[in-house]
Amino acid sequence: MQQLEALTDAARRDAQAGSASVAPGGARIIPILPVKAAPAMNADEAEVARQMQICNACRYCEGFCAVFPAMTRRLEFAKADVHYLANLCHNCGACYHACQYAPPHEFAVNVPKAMARVRLDTYSSYAWPAAAGALYRRNGLTLALALAGSLALFLLLALAVNGTLASSPAGGNFYAVFPHGQLARMFGVVFALAVLALGMGVRRFWRDITDGTAGAPGSAAAAEATRDVLALRYLDGGHGEGCNESDDGYTLMRRRFHHFTFYGFMLCLAATSVATLYHYLLGLEAPYPVLSLPVLLGTAGGIGLLVGPAGLLWLNLRRHPEQGDRRQRPMDRGFIVLLLLVSATGLALLAWRDSAAMAALLALHLGCVMALFLTLPYGKFAHGIYRSAALLKSAIEKRQPLRHDPGSA
Numbered sequence: 001m002q003q004l005e006a007l008t009d010a011a012r013r014d015a016q017a018g019s020a021s022v023a024p025g026g027a028r029i030i031p032i033l034p035v036k037a038a039p040a041m042n043a044d045e046a047e048v049a050r051q052m053q054i055c056n057a058c059r060y061c062e063g064f065c066a067v068f069p070a071m072t073r074r075l076e077f078a079k080a081d082v083h084y085l086a087n088l089c090h091n092c093g094a095c096y097h098a099c100q101y102a103p104p105h106e107f108a109v110n111v112p113k114a115m116a117r118v119r120l121d122t123y124s125s126y127a128w129p130a131a132a133g134a135l136y137r138r139n140g141l142t143l144a145l146a147l148a149g150s151l152a153l154f155l156l157l158a159l160a161v162n163g164t165l166a167s168s169p170a171g172g173n174f175y176a177v178f179p180h181g182q183l184a185r186m187f188g189v190v191f192a193l194a195v196l197a198l199g200m201g202v203r204r205f206w207r208d209i210t211d212g213t214a215g216a217p218g219s220a221a222a223a224e225a226t227r228d229v230l231a232l233r234y235l236d237g238g239h240g241e242g243c244n245e246s247d248d249g250y251t252l253m254r255r256r257f258h259h260f261t262f263y264g265f266m267l268c269l270a271a272t273s274v275a276t277l278y279h280y281l282l283g284l285e286a287p288y289p290v291l292s293l294p295v296l297l298g299t300a301g302g303i304g305l306l307v308g309p310a311g312l313l314w315l316n317l318r319r320h321p322e323q324g325d326r327r328q329r330p331m332d333r334g335f336i337v338l339l340l341l342v343s344a345t346g347l348a349l350l351a352w353r354d355s356a357a358m359a360a361l362l363a364l365h366l367g368c369v370m371a372l373f374l375t376l377p378y379g380k381f382a383h384g385i386y387r388s389a390a391l392l393k394s395a396i397e398k399r400q401p402l403r404h405d406p407g408s409a
């Protein structure tokens, strides 16, 4: 008994010191190291892990998207695996419509819905600062308050500076309504904070899903992930015919409307960047002629941001009710409507910038843009950032050797 106590004490000491030693009598003591407990899963995460175990035995959907090849590289699904797979899923619905184990089967497999629920967990649990994670769960309200506050702010500012909203400064000069420096400071600070919040959140997500296993992305993996993001590769359904929306039929509509939205957004950013260069480098101040580069880019971007979100809203309203997470409808639809408001007010401002409605239209447009920037890190936009990180991990992972025989699941 005394010998056992001596061994235990020695083992404890060595564990604290992080070394092995030899006990009295020559026995080698193996240190008792504290075991790092696996993070506990919540009900949504456990449900994805359960369904992935079933899918891993079935594998009928292997060719649909990046989720299933990533799944077959695993025998078990820990919390970080579940978050990684959930963000690889883009909710196309193909595996739900194809599944022989979907409800009413007792296995109750509905991968798109289970993945969508976990994605909401991803956004909220990796949010930066952590307290802001709650904004995803009440995103409809968050968005409405941000929009109402931003609109009120710019309408009141326009009134305070000009004394009226019915004014048309000479030549449609926006900076006669809001000084350029004031706008640059307001939007610059909010946009920088949005980028910081998204960057910090995705950095924490990346650390968890790679946990030191991904290594630095090689150029081939980075190039593949970039191509997949820019071409929205997996929105072709893996067979080129597209996603399921309301029924078993495939359609490429979602891919096309996503492209309009994504490239519309990028063109609008390009227009703003070019206008900034014109202002600071060339000393050319807005308003710019209709055929100038900033206006052409902005007009093309505005049209893309009108067509894309309108189509996505139409698809969202028709989507099969079992294909997603009902709780996220306010977030999905709110973001789409906000994009529509940004583009509609921007195009209206361009059309009527020489009229008496200019000051009011400018205030409305800036209010919508400010609401978009304020909610960028805490709404549907996060989906694009986390999904891009998951696609990069997928591109890296597929170049690494398998850690088990893929046929042994």
Ligand code: SF4
Pocket: 054, 055, 056, 058, 059, 060, 061, 062, 095, 096, 098, 099, 100, 101, 102, 109, 111
């Ligand atoms: S979703 Fe259904 S059909 Fe597809 S792999 Fe999973 S269990 Fe099989």
Ligand code: SF4
Pocket: 061, 064, 065, 066, 067, 068, 088, 089, 090, 091, 092, 093, 094, 095, 096, 111, 112, 115
């Ligand atoms: S819903 Fe689409 S993207 Fe998601 S796992 Fe199923 S097939 Fe893949």
